[in-house]
Amino acid sequence: MxxxxxxxxxxxxxxxxxxxxxxxxxxxxxxxxxxxxxxxxxxxxxxxxxxxxxxxxxxxxxxxxxxxxxxxxxxxxxxxxxxxxxxxxxxxxxxxxxxxxxxxxxxxxxxxxxxxxxxxxxxxxxxxxxxxxDGSGQDEISSVKMTKSDIEILKSATNIVDFWNACAEFYSDEELAWAWLHPELVERK
Missing domain, CATH: 3.30.1330.70 (Holliday junction resolvase RusA)
Structure with a gap:
């Protein structure tokens, strides 16, 4: 200080x-x-x-x-x-x-x-x-791998809440946030 x-x-x-x-x-x-x-x-x-x-x-x-x-x-x-x-x-x-x-x-x-x-x-x-x-972990995730159906949900979701509710069971909060912010970088499993 x-x-x-x-x-x-x-x-x-x-x-x-x-x-x-x-x-x-x-x-x-x-x-x-x-x-x-x-x-x-x-x-x-x-x-x-x-x-x-x-x-x-x-x-x-x-x-x-x-x-x-x-x-x-x-x-x-x-x-x-x-x-x-x-x-x-x-x-x-x-x-x-x-x-x-x-x-x-x-x-x-x-x-x-x-x-x-x-x-x-x-x-x-x-x-x-x-x-x-502020090392809040923003650089910890460099890619997320999702199933084909989850990628389709991501592309069709009109808001983050719908996407989150559909996929929260299989991915961490950090992965979901990263995928929402970088959908073009999401890789297929």
């Missing part, structure tokens, strides 16, 4: 010049540069292109004074369990982190196959990010 000791910053909407060219506000680009600088300072290497990635991000946001000064709230704030249900929006916070790391932690953020995030109040604002290769 990587800890970046910066206040989380949501990705804003682009602004436009009078000529119609889009640009991002300077505060946002400065935050992204600071985030990337902290990331690189910790010596993280770039993941290989084409590798599926699982990313988990936790945003710890400074609470408003109205919350942080109340004595009964101190334990929740110290435990960092108080969920933030106000702005900034979680998807905008995610976008700012993913944009900052694009081209540096990974080739392109289209490599991210799984993404989960959360936002909590904390007296110690920061962003915690965990990235790992």
């Amino acid at each position: 990587v800890v970046i000791n910066l206040d989380p910053y949501p990705s804003p909407r682009p602004r436009f010049t009078r000529q119609g060219r889009a640009y991002m506000p300077s505060e946002y680009t400065a935050w992204k540069k600071s985030f990337l600088k902290e990331w690189l300072k910790q010596g993280h290497v770039k993941f290989e292109p084409g590798v599926a990635l699982d990313v988990i991000i936790t945003f710890y946001i400074r609470p408003p004074v109205s919350i942080s000064k109340v004595k009964k709230n101190q334990n929740l704030l110290k435990a960092e369990t108080w969920r933030v249900v106000k702005k900034p929006d979680l998807d905008n916070l995610e976008k700012s982190v993913l944009d900052a790391l694009n081209g540096n932690a990974w080739d392109d953020d289209n490599q991210i196959s799984d993404l989960s995030s959360r936002k909590r109040y904390s007296l110690n604002p920061r962003v915690e990010i965990s990235i790992r290769e």
Whole structure:
């Protein structure tokens, strides 16, 4: 897990010049540069292109004074369990982190196959990010051999549920999913 000791910053909407060219506000680009600088300072290497990635991000946001000064709230704030249900929006916070790391932690953020995030109040604002290769077994199956009748069912099925129900008795879930996604590569037994 990587800890970046910066206040989380949501990705804003682009602004436009009078000529119609889009640009991002300077505060946002400065935050992204600071985030990337902290990331690189910790010596993280770039993941290989084409590798599926699982990313988990936790945003710890400074609470408003109205919350942080109340004595009964101190334990929740110290435990960092108080969920933030106000702005900034979680998807905008995610976008700012993913944009900052694009081209540096990974080739392109289209490599991210799984993404989960959360936002909590904390007296110690920061962003915690965990990235790992998602070895979910997608390369384990390289071919599936099916009987002629099962191949016919595959070709005639209008949805995966019909196909699954007809063939689940003889094949694993992984084989059925692979066959549905790659029907042209299914071999005959």
